[in-house]
Amino acid sequence: MELKKMFLKDIERDIKGVIKVGQDDDSDIFQELDEYVVTNELLGHFGDFFEAYKKGILDHTDKMGVWISGFFGSGKSHFLKILSYLLENRVVNGKNLLNTLIIKFTIQWLWQI
Template identity: 50%
Template structure:
């Protein structure tokens, strides 16, 4: 009886998708269903995003009832729009992290299966826009009580993605300044010589 199904029906699928957890991203991409509504909205979004002359604001709001798939859509969209830092894209069983190209190829195959050639073309065009996606839970990063909590959270994630020490904005600024002056690597070498440990271990 099981042979009549295209996919393995005994495979365990996690019913809850967490946007900030990429431990099972390959499975989540493979199992993602492009409904008619999602196809329509993706077409509209990518058509605007891919157009360099569009004068729209750059904010997008994803809304829906609890359990409607907002986190799953957000995660898929983040991998479509840009490359994700390696540390945020690891998969189970020590498999190689899934790449942006692989995610888009998977979505293009789903669009082709739905005979939606417009979406297929938009996905292909989007891949030619170089970008990096930084997906994070702002509530777990922002410091409560700070007047600049929102901005600080964005800066921290951005610094982390660039290899700076986002956990301390003053240390991160030092690293940025040294990097801009072309002295960061020399500084790291000198620090390790004097402290007997690498800068990545000592900067905290």
């Protein structure tokens, strides 16, 4: 058996090293979301964000922003871009990205218990 046949995905596929905000090619966006790895730490950050977001919608607050911080290369911009897809309720190739990420979040959460 060839080594490349052992992987679920084609290892010779085009992988974008950087997908910039504003690029609207559905196939690139879907691949980015499909291959986005939700770690326990990311799951917590998404939870923190949506708790703050919910407070901004349901409660009265003058705190209208969130602060995303981390070391260089830690994924701040990527995290923000994924959040933008969720908040936009983006549909790509007929699939709702929110549903795709909810499945990833649920799987990661189930691995924790």
